[in-house]
Amino acid sequence: MCIRDSFNIKFNMKKALSITLLLIATTIFNSVCLAQEKKVEWPERTAFHGVMSTTFHPSEEGNLVPIKTRSGEMVEKAEAWMKSTPPSEFNNKTVKKKLKQLYNESKALDKLVKNKGTDAEIKAALAKLHDRFHEIVEICHHKEGEKKHDH
Numbered sequence: 001m002c003i004r005d006s007f008n009i010k011f012n013m014k015k016a017l018s019i020t021l022l023l024i025a026t027t028i029f030n031s032v033c034l035a036q037e038k039k040v041e042w043p044e045r046t047a048f049h050g051v052m053s054t055t056f057h058p059s060e061e062g063n064l065v066p067i068k069t070r071s072g073e074m075v076e077k078a079e080a081w082m083k084s085t086p087p088s089e090f091n092n093k094t095v096k097k098k099l100k101q102l103y104n105e106s107k108a109l110d111k112l113v114k115n116k117g118t119d120a121e122i123k124a125a126l127a128k129l130h131d132r133f134h135e136i137v138e139i140c141h142h143k144e145g146e147k148k149h150d151h
Contacts, residue, residue, distance in 0.1 A: 040089055044081035045140070048102075048133070051077050056130045059123050067126050071110040074129075078106035090140055098136045105129045 051074050055067040067074070082099040085091070109125040117125075 040087045040140070042084070042087055042090070042140075044077070044084040045137075048074075048077040048081045052130060052133055056126055059126050064119055064122055067109070067122060068113050071106075071113040075103070075106045075110045078103040095136065095139055098132065098139065102129065102132045102136065105132055 051070055055070055055074065058064075058066045078099075082096075082103045086095055105125070106129060109122070109129055112122055112125055
């Protein structure tokens with residue numbers, strides 16, 4: 001066996017060992033990431049988000065019909081979310097306080113709609129409510145170790 005062959009064998013063994021270690025590290029990393037991506041189920045959050053997304057996004061384009069027809073439903077979903085039992089990770093004073101604010105702002109928006117507020121007032125109140133929703137979501141995502149919420 002010549003020196004070149006010996007070098008090739010050692011080099012290939014080092015290469016194989018490096019690849020094996022890389023695969024092991026990747027597997028461990030992926031397992032940790034998957035564990036962190038586990039989403040906590042909170043049906044009331046999902047239900048509120050359903051109404052929020054189908055009313056807020058049209059308002060960005062000037063269409064206030066969805067919020068004008070669903071503002072009462074928004075209050076119902078906010079109240080249900082506020083009264084629900086949060087998953088243990090989110091069962092704290094901060095989340096409960098934000099949910100109460102969300103509920104109160106939902107009621108104010110509904111009152112504005114029923115009292116025939118201007119489109120500008122309704123749009124501003126909905127945007128404020130949307131921001132409050134995102135405050136709550138960000139608190140929850142931070143606790144879950146998830147990425148930022150998008151919709």
